[in-house]
Amino acid sequence: MADRQLMTGNEAMAEAAIRAGCRTYFGYPITPQNEILEYMAAHLPRAGGTFLQAESEVAAINMCYGAAAAGVRTMTSSSSPGVSLKMEGISYLAGADLPCVILNVARGGPGLGNIAPAQGDYFQATKGGGHGDYRLIVLAPSTAQEAADLAGLAFDLSDQYRVPALILADGMLGQMMEPVALPPHRDPATLPPKPWALTGAKGRDPNYIASFALEPTVLRDLNVRRHARYREIEAREVRWEEVATADAEVLLVAYGTMGRIAKTVVRRGRERGIRVGLLRPITLWPFPYSPIRKLAERVRAVLTVELSAGQMWEDVRLAVEGRCATPFYGEMGGVVPTPSEILTEVMRHV
Amino acid sequence: MSSTDTMTKVFARPRSLTEKPFTYCPGCDHGLLTRILAGAIDKLGIQERTVIIAPVGCAVFAYEWFRCDGIQASHGRAAAVATGLKRANPDLIVISYQGDGDLAAIGTAETIHAANRGEAITVIFVNNQIYGMTGGQMAPTTLAGQRATSCPEGRDVRTMGHPLPVAEMIATLAAPAYVTRQSLHDPKHVAQATKAVEKALRYQVEGKGYSLVEVLSTCPTGWRMPPAVAHKHVADVVTGAFPLGDLVDRG
Amino acid sequence: MPNGMVVVDRERCKGCGLCVGVCPFGVLELSATYNSAGYPVVSASHPEKCTGCTLCAQTCPDVALEVYREKAVAGSAVGSSAETPTDHR
Ligand SMILES: Cc1ncc(C[n+]2csc(CCOP(=O)(O)OP(=O)(O)O)c2C)c(N)n1
Ligand code: SF4
Ligand code: SF4
Ligand code: SF4
Ligand SMILES: [Mg+2]
Numbered sequence: 001m002a003d004r005q006l007m008t009g010n011e012a013m014a015e016a017a018i019r020a021g022c023r024t025y026f027g028y029p030i031t032p033q034n035e036i037l038e039y040m041a042a043h044l045p046r047a048g049g050t051f052l053q054a055e056s057e058v059a060a061i062n063m064c065y066g067a068a069a070a071g072v073r074t075m076t077s078s079s080s081p082g083v084s085l086k087m088e089g090i091s092y093l094a095g096a097d098l099p100c101v102i103l104n105v106a107r108g109g110p111g112l113g114n115i116a117p118a119q120g121d122y123f124q125a126t127k128g129g130g131h132g133d134y135r136l137i138v139l140a141p142s143t144a145q146e147a148a149d150l151a152g153l154a155f156d157l158s159d160q161y162r163v164p165a166l167i168l169a170d171g172m173l174g175q176m177m178e179p180v181a182l183p184p185h186r187d188p189a190t191l192p193p194k195p196w197a198l199t200g201a202k203g204r205d206p207n208y209i210a211s212f213a214l215e216p217t218v219l220r221d222l223n224v225r226r227h228a229r230y231r232e233i234e235a236r237e238v239r240w241e242e243v244a245t246a247d248a249e250v251l252l253v254a255y256g257t258m259g260r261i262a263k264t265v266v267r268r269g270r271e272r273g274i275r276v277g278l279l280r281p282i283t284l285w286p287f288p289y290s291p292i293r294k295l296a297e298r299v300r301a302v303l304t305v306e307l308s309a310g311q312m313w314e315d316v317r318l319a320v321e322g323r324c325a326t327p328f329y330g331e332m333g334g335v336v337p338t339p340s341e342i343l344t345e346v347m348r349h350v
Numbered sequence: 351m352s353s354t355d356t357m358t359k360v361f362a363r364p365r366s367l368t369e370k371p372f373t374y375c376p377g378c379d380h381g382l383l384t385r386i387l388a389g390a391i392d393k394l395g396i397q398e399r400t401v402i403i404a405p406v407g408c409a410v411f412a413y414e415w416f417r418c419d420g421i422q423a424s425h426g427r428a429a430a431v432a433t434g435l436k437r438a439n440p441d442l443i444v445i446s447y448q449g450d451g452d453l454a455a456i457g458t459a460e461t462i463h464a465a466n467r468g469e470a471i472t473v474i475f476v477n478n479q480i481y482g483m484t485g486g487q488m489a490p491t492t493l494a495g496q497r498a499t500s501c502p503e504g505r506d507v508r509t510m511g512h513p514l515p516v517a518e519m520i521a522t523l524a525a526p527a528y529v530t531r532q533s534l535h536d537p538k539h540v541a542q543a544t545k546a547v548e549k550a551l552r553y554q555v556e557g558k559g560y561s562l563v564e565v566l567s568t569c570p571t572g573w574r575m576p577p578a579v580a581h582k583h584v585a586d587v588v589t590g591a592f593p594l595g596d597l598v599d600r601g
Numbered sequence: 602m603p604n605g606m607v608v609v610d611r612e613r614c615k616g617c618g619l620c621v622g623v624c625p626f627g628v629l630e631l632s633a634t635y636n637s638a639g640y641p642v643v644s645a646s647h648p649e650k651c652t653g654c655t656l657c658a659q660t661c662p663d664v665a666l667e668v669y670r671e672k673a674v675a676g677s678a679v680g681s682s683a684e685t686p687t688d689h690r
Contacts, residue, residue: 024438050437054430055463062427062460066434069401069421070442074434092424198419198435200442202398206368208413210404210422357606357669361658372663376640377617381662537623537656570617577617577662 003182009144010174012182013103013167014039016151017075021188022101023049024074026063028056028082031115032171033105036077047185057082061089061102068098069209071197073155073188077103079171080121081112083129090164091130095211097196097226099158101151102136102166105174108334116334117170117257122311125168126285133223135230137165137237138284142260144178150282152183157237159192161229168284170307172257172336239282240291244270248277250349251295253316254305255281257336262305264339269346276346284312292319301325301349305342308332325349364388366397366417373411377577379534379567380408380476384415386540387445387474390548391418394555400443401435403428407449408482408569426457429464432471443554444471450491451481454514458490461516468525468559472550475516475562477531477592478569486572490514493591498572513591517564521597527553528561529598535566535584539594546596553601566592605653606669607645613665616641620657620666626650629657 007015014036017025025040037053044051050067054060060076067074078086083104093100104125108118123129125138137157141147147169154165198207213219241259243266245251254262259280269276279295281288296302302320304313310328317326329345331337366388372381391397397418404412406425413420423431428446436444453461453475464471480498481487487500491513495504505513517531528550532543543565550561566588568580575583607628614636620643621629630646643665645651653670 024434026434052433052437055459058427059430059433059460059463062424062430063434063437065423065427066403066421066431066436067438068434069431070435070438072438074438088424089427096422198401198421198442199439200399200401201417201419206417206419208420208422210413210420212410212422356672357604358672359667360605360653360670361655361666361668363664363667367664371613374662376615376662377619378662381664382660385662385664537659540659577619578622581619 004179005182006177007144007180008035008175008177009141009147009169010035010105011039012144012148012180013151013169015043015182016148017101017155018043018047018049019183019185020073020152020155021186021191022073022075022155023047023188024067024072025049026052026054026060026074026076028054028060028078030079030082032107032174033077033079033103035174036103036105057085058089061086064100065089065093065096065098068093068100069198071194071199073159073191075101075103077105079105079107080109083121083124087130090136091132091134092211093164094130094134094136095132096209097162098164098209099162100164101154101158102164103169104166105169105171107171114334115171117172117307117336118332118334119170119256119258119307119311120332121168122284122306122308125166126287134226135163135285137161137163137233138168139165140168140255140282140284141173142256142280144173144176144180147173148180148182161233163229163233168256170257234286237283238286238288240288241280241282242291243278243280245277245279245295247275248295249275249300250346251299251302252276252278252305252346253281253292253302253312254278255284255312258305258307261336261339262342265342265346268339269343274346274350281312287315289315289319292316293321293323296320296323299324301327303346303349304328305337306330307336364392366391368415368417370415372415374408375571377568377570377580378408379478382534382540383474383476383565383567384412386544386547387447388416389544390551391416393548394551396443396551396555399441400445403431403444403446405448405452407452409447409449409476410483412447426452426455427460428452429457429460429469429471429473433464433469436469436471440470443551445474445551446471447474448476449482450475450477450479450489454490454516462519465520465526465560465562466523470554470557470559472554473562474547475564476567477516477564478567478572479513479588480569480572482569482572491516493588515592517562517597520562525560526562526598527559527600530596531564531566531592531594533566533584533589533594535581549601558601603652604671605651606648607651607657608667608669609643609645610665611636611642612638613663614640614642615663616643617662618643619660619662623656623660625654625656626652
């Protein structure tokens with residue numbers, strides 16, 4: 001039976017992580033995600049796990065690297081500037097094929113920016129961020145419920161594919177309080193075994209974990225094998241939501257907090273007889289290119305709405321490939337457009 | 351010559367070493383210290399529960415030299431990786447092996463905070479006063495006046511800082527169980543360093559907490575000295591700047 | 602003085618000469634022969650002088666030396682000078 005509680009998006013992700021069997025958490029304070037750190041400090045030890053406030057985001061992600069190598073589900077959370085600091089560590093996790101969940105409750109940038117909701121970290125999350133040819137599984141919740149659901153999914157996908165998973169949220173989602181149906185607790189002992197983990201070379205050959213291979217052909221082959229897994233993820237794990245797309249003339253594409261606002265736009269538009277629909281990517285990587293492409297065959301315009309200068313917009317245009325118009329509407333710096341502003345923009349394309 | 355039938359082996363390759371040859375330059379103390387560490391792992395019988403953390407530096411391959419589980423850490427972060435491993439699985443014996451650029455420049459924060467938390471890990475700190483791997487640049491431990499490729503006129507302490515006394519700094523903290531500085535420049539010191547490494551590991555096995563074994567080491571290549579001359583330099587000069595001995599022993 | 606014997610793993614030796622310098626009895630010498638990696642290798646030019654004290658092996662950075670000593674007669678403390686394990690089972 002699902003356990004229903006009123007909680008913020010931040011708390012929902014933290015609680016869902018514990019219920020998913022996360023047993024180590026390493027973090028560093030930064031607004032607007034402090035509630036995750038504090039929730040873990042209060043609740044993870046009670047679940048038999050380890051909470052540690054690290055000396056920096058750099059240390060925190062490297063602690064995750066160690067804990068992940070030990071075969072234990074591990075998570076860190078931060079907000080934009082802190083996530084920038086984690087990038088080398090994330091690249092090492094990717095290069096060493098270690099599972100780990102990273103929460104970015106993003107804020108306005110660049111630099112210190114502000115603590116208002118923003119989506120300027122899309123490139124960082126989906127196009128690298130750290131160095132080298134790697135991918136992260138990137139999940140973008142739009143409600144507290146979905147934040148909880150995706151936190152659990154992030155652990156499972158990360159373990160299954162040995163690819164780090166990042167949840168891209170923002171302060172609005174993180175702070176908003178909503179009823180959440182929580183998943184049951186999972187006993188870490190019942191999770192699939194990790195024969196590659198560093199548990200001590202007892203009765204087996206040593207396990208080695210590294211992202212290092214001096215010989216180019218060896219490193220190439222490691223990359224090729226990893227990219228084969230990426231292809232599998234692209235084939236199997238794309239997730240998105242469609243709202244009123246069947247007869248849409250204008251298709252909105254928006255994710256996260258903006259996706260939630262876009263739903264309101266669709267509702268209000270439909271009330272006024274405007275044939276507007278929404279495709280909300282849930283996985284930002286793998287990105288829902290083909291569902292967007294299919295809809296682009298029959299709409300007049302695909303309008304991307306983001307809290308950025310147009311980052312996901314590039315992926316939307318790659319999906320549409322000239323099949324229809326691809327306008328963009330966005331705000332930066334933590335300014336959140338209202339549904340009526342967006343609706344006005346929609347009207348320009350019907 | 352006597353045959354091995356009538357003889358006993360009194361010095362053998364430690365069982366905790368794999369067959370892989372070391373990638374170090376001829377006469378480099380890194381190799382000697384690796385052997386000492388493997389010998390200590392054998393002696394304590396902990397090969398099956400040990401994880402070796404290799405740094406970025408000339409010891410980057412170290413995770414493959416031990417018949418123990420191993421992991422390679424990003425530059426300077428080995429103490430954080432060690433923290434993650436040990437916290438995730440306290441039954442592991444976690445050994446972080448790091449150079450002076452790695453531990454005392456880029457990784458200073460992780461080093462100090464792991465020590466200050468008293469993480470139950472063993473840190474083997476190779477102080478060779480230089481960045482060996484990248485070609486002999488100045489390290490935080492480079493001696494005053496010592497030449498390196500990035501201080502060709504010698505380290506000017508007025509603008510480049512003084513050699514960083516890592517063991518002394520760590521010794522000011524409340525948590526560490528054992529902090530010592532050792533050297534490998536002659537057999538007597540090798541024997542002492544061996545005992546120190548064993549003690550540091552024993553303390554971890556006994557749950558006594560954090561240890562740091564700083565080891566004055568040579569970099570014959572970076573110092574541009576033949577190996578034996580480099581050992582004499584450690585005896586005559588380096589031990590003057592970095593005094594040897596135990597600084598903390600809370601065993 | 603016990604009789605000892607030092608065995609050089611020619612492929613591991615890098616010819617650094619450290620063992621030559623620490624041997625108290627002048628047993629070892631850098632030979633004019635090279636291994637497959639191109640390093641000159643050390644050899645026991647005066648094997649009869651070896652006591653099996655293990656100082657050379659304890660100094661070798663590449664673990665290229667093994668040392669044997671004549672089987673212990675009662676009372677002698679074989680292995681006491683070597684802090685490294687003597688057990689090779
Ligand atoms: C983030 C980062 N910065 C710089 C380097 C380049 N780098 C590789 S090894 C090294 C210095 C290592 O020196 P030290 O820790 O003293 O080890 P040694 O080689 O002397 O044993 C540096 C700067 C790197 N790999 N990663
Ligand atoms: S560069 Fe220096 S520290 Fe590195 S292997 Fe060579 S001698 Fe040793
Ligand atoms: S064991 Fe002692 S005597 Fe024999 S070669 Fe080595 S150092 Fe010389
Ligand atoms: S110390 Fe070792 S590597 Fe150096 S010359 Fe002697 S046997 Fe060879
Ligand atoms: Mg160095």
